[in-house]
Structure formats: structure tokens, C-alpha cells
Amino acid sequence: MAKDYFFNEEHDMFRESVRRFVQKEITPRIDEWEEKGCYDRAIFNRLGELDLLGLKYPEEYGGANADIKTSIVFWEELSRCGGLGFVMSVMVQTDMATPSLAHAGSHELKQKFLTGAIRGEKLFSIGITEPDYGSDAASIKTRAVAEGDFYRVNGAKMFITNGTQADVINCVVRTGGPGSKGVSLLLIETDTPGFSVGRKLNKMGNHSSDTAELIFEDCMVPRENLVGEENKGFYALMGGLEMERLSGAALSYMGATLAMEESIRYATERTQFGKPLMSFQVLNHMIADMATEIEAGKRLAYHAASMYDAGQRCNKEVSMAKYYCSELAKRVCDRAVQIHGGYGYMREFLVERLYRDVRLYSIGGGTSEIQKNVILAEMGLRV
Incomplete structure (x- = not known):
């Protein structure tokens, strides 16, 4: 096959290493994961050990500070496992739930959460879609009301990838008035009292990852878990x-x-x-x-x-x-x-x-x- 000059020699070497890992440790397990409706949680620890969960993130937090072409190589080779649902779960961790934390979160918040995500020690979900709202993130209803050093969170999220196994939900919540200017991002740990998985959803495809409905009932979340500024979460998310x-x-x-x-x-x-x-x-x-x-x-x-x-x-x-x-x-x-x-x-x-x-x-x-x-x-x- 002719060389693709979009990639350089370092990209090619990285591709070979990812390909070997996928062939040895992931592809043989995909049928099992498809059958049971979820991947094994331990695979994220393994991805973290191999420095594959923070390719584009700063070295300060355990990332590789690599270019986006490196991430493209990773997705191309990981997809060859044949279990695209599992690939989607990894993508949620690296490219959906954590970018806003990396771009807008405080240094302390990144040390506490981003480092763990890059190591594979903390599994993330992104909580945007609700039972009544999909692509319209500015119209979400899940409410976070400030009470002293905490936010009291009530609401529900729907179609959440990694929802049954996540340690942390990067959750879009309403802290202000209507529209995008009243939206914030809040990191909610799933061991918080009042959080529950409403149900694991039965999907048409992507069976090697889990998808769930999430419920928040009077969840008291520390204000320090706010990603960026209050009421500016929509813009952090869009970034x-x-x-x-x-x-x-x-x-x-x-x-x-x-x-x-x-x-x-x-x-x-x-x-x-x-x-x-x-x-x-x-x-x-x-x-x-x-x-x-x-x-x-x-x-x-x-x-x-x-x-x-x-x-x-x-x-x-x-x-x-x-x-x-x-x-x-x-x-x-x-x-x-x-x-x-x-x-x-x-x-x-x-x-x-x-x-x-x-x-x-x-x-x-x-x-x-x-x-x-x-x-x-x-x-x-x-x-």
C-alpha cells in the first residue's frame, strides 16, 4: 500500500504499536463484550498504562501533547477491533467528556480529575442529552442550585455512553436563566448520594458499550467541581x-x-x-x-x-x-x-x-x- 504523506514516520511507528496492541488485547474480546453489552472496565486502566487516553493533553497532567494527526491514527487503528461501540466509549472519555475540563477547568480540577482520566483510573461520561432535549444543549432542564459550598442538582440525562460504569459525569446543568447564558458544566462523581442509573438502555447497535439513563435527586456537588465560570459552560462545551x-x-x-x-x-x-x-x-x-x-x-x-x-x-x-x-x-x-x-x-x-x-x-x-x-x-x- 502506498504511503500516505499526511502522516510522518513518527505517526507510522505509533500506528504499528497501536495495531499490535489492538490485535493482541482488544480484538479477541470484542465478541464477548458485544454479547454481554459492555466492555470490561479494566481495559481503560490498560489504555491509560499505554498513554493512549491523553494523546492531545498537556504533559503536566500525564498527556502526550501530540498533534491531532496522532489522535486520528489512534482512532483508525482502534476501530480495526471491529467493536465500534467500544471505540465510542473510549472516544467519550478522550474527546467528548474531558476536552472542556482540559480547556476551561482550574489547575486544581485538572489535577484531581483530568490526570485520573488520562491514566484510565477515572471513567468519564458526558451528560448533555435529556429525555426532552437532544442536540439543543441550551435548553436543558437539569437544575443546579447554589447552596453554600455546594450545588443541589436535580434532573435526568438520557442516552449516556459509559453511564453504568462511569466514575464522573461532566454534566450540563442550568445554574441561571433560560438559554445558553444560564448553562454551566459540573463534574458529578457517581458515588454522590442521590445519583443513580435509572436504567441501562437496550440499543440497536454499539453493544460493546453501555448506554444509560441517569437520575440526579438532590445531589450535593461541591462548587469547586464547576468547570470554568458559572453560566458559561455552554461556551466551554462548544470549544x-x-x-x-x-x-x-x-x-x-x-x-x-x-x-x-x-x-x-x-x-x-x-x-x-x-x-x-x-x-x-x-x-x-x-x-x-x-x-x-x-x-x-x-x-x-x-x-x-x-x-x-x-x-x-x-x-x-x-x-x-x-x-x-x-x-x-x-x-x-x-x-x-x-x-x-x-x-x-x-x-x-x-x-x-x-x-x-x-x-x-x-x-x-x-x-x-x-x-x-x-x-x-x-x-x-x-x-
Whole structure:
């Protein structure tokens, strides 16, 4: 395979080390995790031991201070385990729940929580979505009322990845009036009295990670657990969206890549009418379409990552990558199931799992419709 000059030699060496780790310690366990509906908590400790949970974070807190391209390499190789739900759980830890803490949290808060997250000692969730609100973070109802040195928190969160196992919830709460100016971020430890897991949710796909409803009933949370300033949490949260969406793009095009590779393998081994499936032009054209779409999505993501590393504004490019890649993943996985025929509908074939898993990625991390709104706004057009 030709070298991709987007990456340098250090990236290539890192890729090989992650690939070996994934093949040895993660891929053999994915089927088990899919069956039981969750990964083993200890794998996060192992990821922390290998310095894989803080790639982009400062060395002061145990991170590697690496560029975003390094994170892209990590997601590409971790996704090859075939359990995209597990990959999503890791992504929540590194690119959804902790960026706002890293960017807006106090030094003391980062020492207490970010260091533990990077080591894999503290498992994080991000608490945004509520039973009545999804992408509209500015409209959340979970309320945190200041009482002396504490906040009294009441409310509920829905569809929370890592929810049944998390040690800490980076929770979007309302501390002020309506709208985005009344929103704060509060780190809520799950051993706090009044916190409970309402229920573990039964999902269509991504079974190697857990998803839950969370309940907060008179949870008394120290005011020192506030991330950034009171009533400015919405802006701290928005500041980490670029990396979250870039990671989501990578997860999407890698799901599509695995589906294409499985299709090529199946079509090479399977015969129909006395000939390998790969000898039929219509099937070859389907695979050519897959490869072209994947490459286009990948290049969008790489371009956005380069802009991010260069310190350039890249909201539009990141949203383009997230939108395009999440949609192409659905198209590619659908074609993969079609190529496999009846076998593509069977649980023992990877393409069946991928088909279910990737359906989430045009919803989670900001829907495709939200990404289109961002793109239009960045173009100066009204939405």
C-alpha cells in the first residue's frame, strides 16, 4: 500500500504499536463484550498504562501533547477491533467528556480529575442529552442550585455512553436563566448520594458499550467541581466540539472501511454460477463506489485535522467531515450487506454489526442536520 504523506514516520511507528496492541488485547474480546453489552472496565486502566487516553493533553497532567494527526491514527487503528461501540466509549472519555475540563477547568480540577482520566483510573461520561432535549444543549432542564459550598442538582440525562460504569459525569446543568447564558458544566462523581442509573438502555447497535439513563435527586456537588465560570459552560462545551466531530468522522469512515474490506474478502472467496463474485462487474463497481466515497471522506477529515493542528478556524471543515463521513458509512455498510446477500443479515458476519453500529453516527455528536446548519452559518448564510 502506498504511503500516505499526511502522516510522518513518527505517526507510522505509533500506528504499528497501536495495531499490535489492538490485535493482541482488544480484538479477541470484542465478541464477548458485544454479547454481554459492555466492555470490561479494566481495559481503560490498560489504555491509560499505554498513554493512549491523553494523546492531545498537556504533559503536566500525564498527556502526550501530540498533534491531532496522532489522535486520528489512534482512532483508525482502534476501530480495526471491529467493536465500534467500544471505540465510542473510549472516544467519550478522550474527546467528548474531558476536552472542556482540559480547556476551561482550574489547575486544581485538572489535577484531581483530568490526570485520573488520562491514566484510565477515572471513567468519564458526558451528560448533555435529556429525555426532552437532544442536540439543543441550551435548553436543558437539569437544575443546579447554589447552596453554600455546594450545588443541589436535580434532573435526568438520557442516552449516556459509559453511564453504568462511569466514575464522573461532566454534566450540563442550568445554574441561571433560560438559554445558553444560564448553562454551566459540573463534574458529578457517581458515588454522590442521590445519583443513580435509572436504567441501562437496550440499543440497536454499539453493544460493546453501555448506554444509560441517569437520575440526579438532590445531589450535593461541591462548587469547586464547576468547570470554568458559572453560566458559561455552554461556551466551554462548544470549544471542544471540533475534536469530538473529527473523531466521529474517523470512526465513521473506518466503519465503512471495515465493511468494504469484509466485502472484498467475501466476494473473493464466494462463488456464484461457477465464478468468484469478484468477477462480476456490477459487484466490482459497488466496491469502486465504496472506495471512492471512503477516500473522499477521509481526505475531508485529514484536511480539517491539518487546519486544527495549524490553529486555523475549522468549524465548517470539521462539520463537513463529520456530516459526510457519517452518511457515507451508512451507504457503504448497506452495500456491504447487499454484497453478502443472506449472510449479510446474519449476526455472525461483521457487516451485520457494522450496519447497525454506524447508524448512530449521523445522530450522536451532533446530527447531520446540525452539521448542515453549522456549515451554512460558517458560509454566512441564514439557518
